[in-house]
Amino acid sequence: MPAGSRKLLIIDDDSIVRHNVVAYLEDSGFDILEADEGAQGLDLFHSQHPDVVLTDLRMPTKDGLQVLEEVHQCSPDTPVIVMSGVGVIGDVVRALRLGASDFLIKPLVDMEVLVHAVNKSLERRDLLAQNQRYREELESANSELKDHLRTLERDQEAGRRVQQQLLPPSPFRRGAYCLEHKVIPSLFLSGDFIDLAFRSERFLSFYLTDVAGHGASSAFATIWLKHAAAEIVRDWSLFAEDSRVEEDFNRWLFEINRQLLETRLGSHMTCFVGVVDLELNRLHYAVAGHLPLPVMIHERKAQFLEGKGRPLGLFPNQEWPQFEADFPPGASLLIFSDGILEVMPPTDLLEKEEFLLKLLSNSQGGMKNVYDALQLDAIQEAPDDIAILSIVRET
Amino acid sequence: MPAGSRKLLIIDDDSIVRHNVVAYLEDSGFDILEADEGAQGLDLFHSQHPDVVLTDLRMPTKDGLQVLEEVHQCSPDTPVIVMSGVGVIGDVVRALRLGASDFLIKPLVDMEVLVHAVNKSLERRDLLAQNQRYREELESANSELKDHLRTLERDQEAGRRVQQQLLPPSPFRRGAYCLEHKVIPSLFLSGDFIDLAFRSERFLSFYLTDVAGHGASSAFATIWLKHAAAEIVRDWSLFAEDSRVEEDFNRWLFEINRQLLETRLGSHMTCFVGVVDLELNRLHYAVAGHLPLPVMIHERKAQFLEGKGRPLGLFPNQEWPQFEADFPPGASLLIFSDGILEVMPPTDLLEKEEFLLKLLSNSQGGMKNVYDALQLDAIQEAPDDIAILSIVRET
Structure with a gap:
């Protein structure tokens, strides 16, 4: 003054x-x-x-x-x-x-x-x-912050419960195949999600997605995906009995990507989507920026599937190549969200992946064995959500 | 010191x-x-x-x-x-x-x-x-608050888009009946939601819900409701062709109430749920704390339906009486969330309701006429979400 x-x-x-x-x-x-x-x-x-x-x-x-x-x-x-x-x-x-x-x-x-x-x-x-x-302003700002934190916590809690509600049944059996899933939650609500993309007589399809970021908006994005995914299958009559799987695959991802960019949800996500042809026992799949790649365990040998493709929600007009693999009797397919890598001891990414593979080679596949092999029961608080989807061909 | x-x-x-x-x-x-x-x-x-x-x-x-x-x-x-x-x-x-x-x-x-x-x-x-x-702490608190607000805004935006995505098609026709809905959003994400509860050959069912509170948690609660509502119909085989509607009604609300209390979503909600018997042209309905009561317009006469019942998510072991009404040809049923009352000029609740009724008496029913009668196009920013569901029996 x-x-x-x-x-x-x-x-x-x-x-x-x-x-x-x-x-x-x-x-x-x-x-x-x-x-x-x-x-x-x-x-x-x-x-x-x-x-x-x-x-x-x-x-x-x-x-x-x-x-x-x-x-x-x-x-x-x-x-x-x-x-x-x-x-x-x-x-x-x-x-x-x-x-x-x-x-x-x-x-x-x-x-x-x-x-x-x-x-x-x-x-x-x-x-x-x-x-x-200053003291008064600080007190008021701090009390506002507390309110915000309470709101965030309430939102987190509600989001978590709804995410849980929207997961598919587990275990889920179809023919010789058994699907099981598990999400180990981190403290902070995240965007890991698993669903059955659709069910038809001949095809069994599933996806595991990891929305970038945390919080309610990531949870909303997974909910959006669940509904968009089902709508696209319905609207485009994808994966019917006589479908050409590789085309439908690309259409499905293309549409999700297009709509995700259009809705301006502001989220991008990685996704692994797989379709098992129950007649031919073939696995068709596409990889949308997903890491780590899924692991196929067969006769005590664990191998990463090959494949690549860009994440969803970042680039318009993408195409996603379709990959295929045999699904022999007794084989077990494991799909993880990247949260799994954070609980692998090595610091280097490649070493983490190798470590994961080594642990899985010693297991026989299936959710229970994987849990034991990776000592997932011991995790008190995951730094990031860990989503795991296991598909076993039993006979 | x-x-x-x-x-x-x-x-x-x-x-x-x-x-x-x-x-x-x-x-x-x-x-x-x-x-x-x-x-x-x-x-x-x-x-x-x-x-x-x-x-x-x-x-x-x-x-x-x-x-x-x-x-x-x-x-x-x-x-x-x-x-x-x-x-x-x-x-x-x-x-x-x-x-x-x-x-x-x-x-x-x-x-x-x-x-x-x-x-x-x-x-x-x-x-x-x-x-x-103090100045430094204040700056840091304020910048944290800004971050929180950005997060809340992002969550709001994502929640809004997902809520929109989950609304049923509009208009939706079934036999002589046409359903239309509209949600006029307020600035702050809210818990107004409309859905078709189920569709069967004989019954057409719809509900309008208003979750208490605002923000992401309210939006999550509406998403929860959408899925819980469908699951309950499926799990209990409700509203099949030979169902006793009044029992199914109560079962449906009873289960939603029970699960809502159990999930600890921390939300309670009001709900109007209606079932039109397409064979007998009868409207069955229940009122779970919903306000205002729906309005039936027929031959230029607008009347509130009668009915009462407690909100969902507050009291265990409730029962909801079923009410019935004729649905004559040309009649129009309008269900509003309570946001509509906030844009009625009178200050007193009863006067607001009378005012609403008077405006509607001059309209012929149906979404377009109601919009004109209530001058809803003129609303720049609703103080609370306004959800409107219109069901017209055309012939």
Whole structure:
């Protein structure tokens, strides 16, 4: 605040001193009120609310200490500077004890000292007021933050329950195949999701998706995907008995990608989608940026499937090549979200994948064995959701 | 901070003054460093980092002003109090201009004045530091709040899009009946939702729900409801061709209520659910705390349906009575969420409902006419979502 807007009240019965002080402070840009004795000064104080009071200590009738006491009682934050003759330092000490913000010894040899005292008193008052404001704003911001966190927690909790509700039945059997899934939740709601893409007499299809990011919006994106995926199969009559699987595959991913970009959900996702031809026991699949690649375990040998393709929701007009693999009797296919890599001890990505493969080679496949092999029961709190989909051809 | 932990550096070549000052300040609980000339004082300053420096101004070799300048250059926040003889006020003024925090005139008649000066300087430094801390915390809290708001906005946006995606087709025709719906969104994501509960040859069923509260959790609750509602119909084989509608009704609401309480979604909701018997042209319905009651318009007469029942998700083991009404040819049934009442001009609830009825009496029913009658096109920003479901029996 510029000095000009500050109002000072000068109380001194010595008119020469008072006039000098007033003249100098007016020149320095302050608005000045003046009184030649305590009672009049206090009247001005009550009616004009000055920012600082300068008062002589020794005055007839009401003296400076009385002025100081009344001002402080009425407005504890208003600085009071006392002025005293050089011989009466005892008065000054009493005034300081009573809360005077500063003192000046008369005669005032240099008026700059006076202005310095006034400015310091104002600065202190301003600092205290600013502190108070900051503290209040901080309290209010913190309480708002707490509210937000409560809201986020409630949203998370609701999102988690709905995500759970939307997962397909597990285990789910169709012919010789058994599907099981499991999602190990992390503390923070995420976008891992598993579903059966569709069911027909001849084809059994499933996908595992991992929406980038966390929170309610990721959960909404998985819900969106579940419905969009089913609608696309219906609207385009995909995967009917006489379908050309490889074309339908691409159509399905193409449409999801197109709609995802169109809906502006602001999410992108990786996806592994597989279709088992129950007549020919062939696995058709496509990989939309999904990592790690699924693992096929057969006769105690674990291998990553090959395949690649871009994630969904980032690039328009993509195509997704279709890959195929045999699904021999007793084989087990395991699809993981990338959360699984975070609980593999090595730090390097390739080493993590090798480690995973090694652990799985020692298992016989199937959800239970994989759980044991990867010691997933021991995970207290996953850093990221871990979604696992297991498909076993039993005979 | 207690005075005892504050370190003061006293620099004065006058050993008597210095000893007096040191003795008094030590008695007052300060830790004291002392030097008898400027250079030594500055060495101590650099090595010991005192909280306050008290320096005489006139000293041989390095004087007090030089000490002041070097201290301020090196540590602008360290208060420097200068001491000066009574005759050399010009030195004091120079020191104040150079940033001395206070001054003392020697001889120091009362040491309490000295302690007061030290404490004031420390207080100012502490206030500045505290202000700085508050400001930083406030900035960080505000930036965190901004992040939260961005997250909430993103969640809202995603929730809104998914809610839209999950609405049933509109218009939707079945026999002589045409269903249309509309949701006028408010700024803040809400829990208004409309769906076809199930479709069978004989029955056409629909519901309109309003989840209490706002935000992502309300949207999740509507998604939960959509899936739970369909599952319950499937699991309990409700509303088959030979069903006893009134029993199925109660079972449906009973199960939704039970599961809603069980899932601990933390949401409760109102719901109007209706079933049109397409053979008998009868409307069966139940009211779960829903307000306003639906309006049947027939031959330019608008009437609220009768009915009552408790909301879902609050009380266990509830029953919902089934109500029935004729659905004559040309009649139009309108179901609103309570957001509609907020855009009715009267302030009183009953008057709002009467007002709504009066506006609707002048319309012929059907979504388009209702929109015109209620001037819903003019709504720029609804204070709450307004969901409207219209069912017209055309012949």
